[in-house]
Amino acid sequence: MMQEFNSLTGGCMCGAVRYSINSAPEFVIQCFCRDCQLATGTGHTTVVGVLDENFRVDGAPKTYTTTGDTGGKVVRHFCGTCGSRLFTSGDLPGPLRMVQSGTLDDPNRVTPQAAVYLGKAAHWDKVDPDLPQFEGMYPLEQPPQEVGIKPAPGASPR
Ligand SMILES: [Zn+2]
Ligand SMILES: [Zn+2]
Numbered sequence: 179m180m181q182e183f184n185s186l187t188g189g190c191m192c193g194a195v196r197y198s199i200n201s202a203p204e205f206v207i208q209c210f211c212r213d214c215q216l217a218t219g220t221g222h223t224t225v226v227g228v229l230d231e232n233f234r235v236d237g238a239p240k241t242y243t244t245t246g247d248t249g250g251k252v253v254r255h256f257c258g259t260c261g262s263r264l265f266t267s268g269d270l271p272g273p274l275r276m277v278q279s280g281t282l283d284d285p286n287r288v289t290p291q292a293a294v295y296l297g298k299a300a301h302w303d304k305v306d307p308d309l310p311q312f313e314g315m316y317p318l319e320q321p322p323q324e325v326g327i328k329p330a331p332g333a334s335p336r
Contacts, residue, residue, distance in 0.1 A: 189262075207293070213244060213252070224279040225276035250268060251268040287334050291309070291322075
């Protein structure tokens, strides 16, 4: 299943922080929870889940730490100069980073697989009706296919 993957690259608005993702994402999810609304100032965030080992940062983002739904630590990384939200780390399921897809150099290279925490969505923020939708988090203990989520897409090899 080894298919050619060209790195995904991205960074903040001012360019002080840059990053690269060196393997196809594990998942791409839209999250409508209140924390994502507050952290981004928008209705939802679209995050790209990548393994730590495939993620590289150049620059020194600032961080802000909160406690997530599951009681774990959530560390949000952002540029201290321009304020762009870049990625999240913390006590997530496994050694993952959640990268804000809007900071990719080409956001069109990823495609969301599911929308979560729709119970918190603002009425004006409409979700793609083709996506599997969940009031809260999807059941992590079940295989994604069983709850209607297609396997993680390889990002388009542009
Ligand atoms: Zn910046
Ligand atoms: Zn969220």
